[in-house]
Amino acid sequence: QVQLVESGGGLVKPGGSLRLSCAASGFTLSDYYMSWIRQAPGKGLQWVSYISSSGKSTYYADSVMGRFTVSRDIAKNSQYLQMTSLRAEDTGVYYCARVSGEGAIDYWGQGTLVTVSS
Amino acid sequence: EIVLTQSPGTLSLSPGERATLSCRASQSVSSNYLAWHQQKPGQAPRLLIYGASSRATGIPDRFSGSGSGTDFTLTISRLEPEDFAVYFCQQYGNSPLTFGQGTRLEI
Numbered sequence: 149q150v151q152l153v154e155s156g157g158g159l160v161k162p163g164g165s166l167r168l169s170c171a172a173s174g175f176t177l178s179d180y181y182m183s184w185i186r187q188a189p190g191k192g193l194q195w196v197s198y199i200s201s202s203g204k205s206t207y208y209a210d211s212v213m214g215r216f217t218v219s220r221d222i223a224k225n226s227q228y229l230q231m232t233s234l235r236a237e238d239t240g241v242y243y244c245a246r247v248s249g250e251g252a253i254d255y256w257g258q259g260t261l262v263t264v265s266s
Numbered sequence: 267e268i269v270l271t272q273s274p275g276t277l278s279l280s281p282g283e284r285a286t287l288s289c290r291a292s293q294s295v296s297s298n299y300l301a302w303h304q305q306k307p308g309q310a311p312r313l314l315i316y317g318a319s320s321r322a323t324g325i326p327d328r329f330s331g332s333g334s335g336t337d338f339t340l341t342i343s344r345l346e347p348e349d350f351a352v353y354f355c356q357q358y359g360n361s362p363l364t365f366g367q368g369t370r371l372e373i
Contacts, residue, residue, distance in 0.1 A: 152310070183363075185365075192354070192365055192366065192367040192368065193354065193356075193365035194365070195362050195363040195364070195365075209362060243310075243311070248316065250299065250316060250317065250358075251299060251358040251359075251363075252299070252301040252313065252316040252317075252356070252358050253301065253303070253311075253313065253356060253358075253363075254313050254316070254322065255310075255313070256303075256310040256311040256312070256313075257310055258308075258309065258310045259310070
């Protein structure tokens, strides 16, 4: 069955960097768009990024453009989120998600917590 | 971007009762591309409904979605104990993808 397992979260100081990983199983990344979605404490969900099924196209929320980079490794069937110049407002749980052909989020990981604090 | 407003914020019901959750969009959702997800503490969210009214794989038929344009509804016909959770709507017809703030369904 489809599984998405995130890792790499933790505590980082403002201005620091962190790389999140998402290991996928039960399907092939090259067949689907993938996304990162985050949830700040006590707040709603916010879309962060997409990477296309070909890996050639990436899309970002305005709030992370220029600071975050999404990538993937087909051999490892994994996607990554490189986060730099982190700010307090980037704190939250980051979810890896698969995007269905229609565009809905059809599978989610359990999330990994990122805390940006001095 | 499309803002999704869910109501009520919290819904208190008993097992066996019917639950009706609302999701209102600030503008029309293209192609009625509206999904509903369920989230329980410590678990990954789960897709229930997509395309406003289509049940995802493995979702019991007590869950149903309806609506179009700007007004959408998730109905749970007879609540089971495992249905008490947070439900949130998501639109994917317009960029960027956006989410409602959630409705907590409690006993």
